[in-house]
Amino acid sequence: MKSYFALVRGSFMAIMMYRLSFFFTVIGNLLYIVLLYFLWSSIYRGVETIRGMSFNQAFVYVALAGSIFTMVKTWADWEISWHITSGSIIMDLVKPLDFQFYFLSQTVGFMAFNFIMIALPSALVLLLFFGADVEMGVGLLFLPAGLILAFLISFAIDYIIGLTSFYTESIWGISMTKEIITTLLSGALVPLQFFPDAAQRILRLLPFQAIYHIPLTMLTAPNLDVRACLGLLGTQVVWVVLLFLAGRLLFTRASRVLMVSGG
Amino acid sequence: MNDTVVHVDHLSKHFRILNRREGLGGAIRDLFSADYKTVRAVDDISFDIQAGEIVGYIGPNGAGKSTTIKMMTGVLKPSDGTLLVSGNEPYANRRRNAQTMGVVFGQRTQLWWDLPVIESFRILKEIYRVDDATYEKHLGMFNELVDLKALYSQPVRKLSLGQRMLCDITASFLHNPRIVFLDEPSIGLDVSVKSKIRSVIRELNRAQRTTIILTTHDLGDVEALCRRIIIIDKGKIIYDGPIGKVTALFGAYRTLKVQIHNYKEGTSDQLEAALGARFGGDAAIAVEHTETGWTDVTVNQDQVPLFDVLRFVMETLPIKDVRIVEISMENVVQQIYDGALK
Ligand SMILES: Nc1ncnc2c1ncn2[C@@H]1O[C@H](COP(=O)(O)OP(=O)(O)O)[C@@H](O)[C@H]1O
Ligand SMILES: [Mg+2]
Numbered sequence: 001m002k003s004y005f006a007l008v009r010g011s012f013m014a015i016m017m018y019r020l021s022f023f024f025t026v027i028g029n030l031l032y033i034v035l036l037y038f039l040w041s042s043i044y045r046g047v048e049t050i051r052g053m054s055f056n057q058a059f060v061y062v063a064l065a066g067s068i069f070t071m072v073k074t075w076a077d078w079e080i081s082w083h084i085t086s087g088s089i090i091m092d093l094v095k096p097l098d099f100q101f102y103f104l105s106q107t108v109g110f111m112a113f114n115f116i117m118i119a120l121p122s123a124l125v126l127l128l129f130f131g132a133d134v135e136m137g138v139g140l141l142f143l144p145a146g147l148i149l150a151f152l153i154s155f156a157i158d159y160i161i162g163l164t165s166f167y168t169e170s171i172w173g174i175s176m177t178k179e180i181i182t183t184l185l186s187g188a189l190v191p192l193q194f195f196p197d198a199a200q201r202i203l204r205l206l207p208f209q210a211i212y213h214i215p216l217t218m219l220t221a222p223n224l225d226v227r228a229c230l231g232l233l234g235t236q237v238v239w240v241v242l243l244f245l246a247g248r249l250l251f252t253r254a255s256r257v258l259m260v261s262g263g
Numbered sequence: 264m265n266d267t268v269v270h271v272d273h274l275s276k277h278f279r280i281l282n283r284r285e286g287l288g289g290a291i292r293d294l295f296s297a298d299y300k301t302v303r304a305v306d307d308i309s310f311d312i313q314a315g316e317i318v319g320y321i322g323p324n325g326a327g328k329s330t331t332i333k334m335m336t337g338v339l340k341p342s343d344g345t346l347l348v349s350g351n352e353p354y355a356n357r358r359r360n361a362q363t364m365g366v367v368f369g370q371r372t373q374l375w376w377d378l379p380v381i382e383s384f385r386i387l388k389e390i391y392r393v394d395d396a397t398y399e400k401h402l403g404m405f406n407e408l409v410d411l412k413a414l415y416s417q418p419v420r421k422l423s424l425g426q427r428m429l430c431d432i433t434a435s436f437l438h439n440p441r442i443v444f445l446d447e448p449s450i451g452l453d454v455s456v457k458s459k460i461r462s463v464i465r466e467l468n469r470a471q472r473t474t475i476i477l478t479t480h481d482l483g484d485v486e487a488l489c490r491r492i493i494i495i496d497k498g499k500i501i502y503d504g505p506i507g508k509v510t511a512l513f514g515a516y517r518t519l520k521v522q523i524h525n526y527k528e529g530t531s532d533q534l535e536a537a538l539g540a541r542f543g544g545d546a547a548i549a550v551e552h553t554e555t556g557w558t559d560v561t562v563n564q565d566q567v568p569l570f571d572v573l574r575f576v577m578e579t580l581p582i583k584d585v586r587i588v589e590i591s592m593e594n595v596v597q598q599i600y601d602g603a604l605k
Contacts, residue, residue: 002389002392006386006388007386010375010378010382010383010386013378014377014378087371090368090371091371091372093337093338094338095361095390096361096362097358259338259354260340261279262278
């Protein structure tokens with residue numbers, strides 16, 4: 001456990017080395033919020049609610065989706081793929097660590113940094129300067145757990161995609177597909193409520209909405225009760241377990257291939 | 264007491280690779296092809312290594328050195344034969360065995376690129392659960408040997424190749440492993456760094472009686488460090504024994520590299536014949552034209568003075584440039600095939 005914590009700490013330090021890039025992310029995030037404000041104001045011009053959502057709800061939803069993005073984006077798929085194709089995976093395998101937790105630990109530091117330095121300040125700016133309101137209900141109590149689980153789901157998906165490098169020359173295609181699906185169909189860009197009912201039913205069966213829509217629901221849905229929140233967390237937990245297990249299974253198979261063919 | 268750290272018995276590693284065809288059409292046909300060929304990267308080798316030995320595992324490029332190391336570190340599974348490191352099959356329990364090994368691959372690093380060197384060491388200390396006292400003692404020893412302290416605050420990506428290698432070697436010994444594998448640790452380094460690295464390796468072996476397997480295609484490394492060498496070529500062991508016998512033989516060899524003005528096919532054969540006629544026709548002088556444009560004249564100095572050969576070559580042919588180098592690994596291997604060690 002302590003070894004993995006050392007990796008978390010290390011990755012937190014590593015990201016601090018890139019101060020300039022951090023600066024640009026903050027600026028970019030603020031610009032994004034401004035852009036969203038004008039975009040959604042114009043969408044809501046002359047109407048009170050769209051599909052049951054007020055302007056305030058929809059705006060908070062999509063703006064905070066931007067903050068969640070900076071937190072759950074792990075880049076683990078590219079990182080793992082790079083280790084596999086460059087062969088530096090050998091240096092990972094000669095360490096007495098579990099492969100999945102090894103990479104997880106190294107992204108937790110990034111996540112923590114981005115949460116503290118980008119997601120949290122963006123959310124505060126949103127509340128203080130844009131007059132946005134979040135729902136002051138039980139949802140807020142469940143939010144920390146919801147965010148952590150969202151991060152774990154996002155990581156587990158990236159981990160699986162990274163491992164496919166064992167079988168394909170490049171993960172570019174599959175990673176882009178995932179990126180597009182996650183952006184469009186998870187609530188990251190457009191609230192899930194805006195999709196046709198039939199589409200929503202399907203999207204709710206996919207893991208992607210558990211990354212964005214679920215934590216955003218905790219922040220914006222009115223009158224959430226404890227039971228509803230537990231249901232949301234439960235869905236996330238199921239995805240974490242399923243996706244982590246799938247990743248472990250894939251690694252066992254893939255490393256067998258590596259051990260035989262040398263990658 | 265049986266102190267065998269590595270036991271290798273009829274060990275083989277075969278790779279199956281697709282015979283690729285040329286062009287786009289070939290690439291498309293390759294998709295459906297079942298035309299495989301087998302590469303015998305390691306082909307039926309056997310040896311034992313005792314605790315505390317430094318063994319030079321040497322051979323030309325593509326001989327199978329790295330493949331052997333990868334099997335011993337548990338990254339590759341043997342195709343055939345027995346392999347035990349500290350009594351365990353390395354691939355069977357990768358994580359447990361990793362705890363007792365140290366590994367350096369010359370072209371890779373186990374350090375964290377963006378972090379200061381000392382932070383990488385701290386992470387490794389936690390990963391391998393090294394206690395504070397052992398950790399301090401090790402770093403203290405390294406500081407005495409190579410003065411690493413100045414590098415501690417530098418991010419790894421800012422280090423020179425030589426500095427990085429010193430740090431990587433330091434890192435591989437931090438957890439006091441029973442055995443350390445060094446795969447081409449001196450590749451691409453200049454002479455002064457090489458000698459530093461050699462002294463570090465020697466000291467580490469002495470201090471903890473750590474078994475070291477050193478892979479290289481630089482004969483200088485093994486001359487400086489090893490009492491025993493294993494020479495491998497095309498997956499097979501062609502020599503396993505004391506280094507003395509090898510250096511006694513090859514220490515006397517030098518290669519005269521010459522660039523001949525207007526080189527034509529057959530010039531090297533003519534030169535070999537002329538040298539044979541002048542200095543006697545035995546195996547003391549061999550001439551070979553290489554793809555780089557240099558012609559290699561390998562001379563056994565015990566039998567023929569090098570400078571006489573040089574003078575003769577300069578008088579016979581229009582020479583643009585000359586270099587004198589130690590005998591190459593490829594040459595040693597060729598000489599062994601020719602019966603030099605018999
Ligand atoms: N993963 C692999 N797949 C196919 N062939 C390989 C693989 N790894 C190594 N080889 C081949 O095995 C032989 C030995 O390689 P290697 O052990 O890297 O040699 P060395 O380290 O002595 O230079 C070479 O012919 C190399 O091309
Ligand atoms: Mg090699």
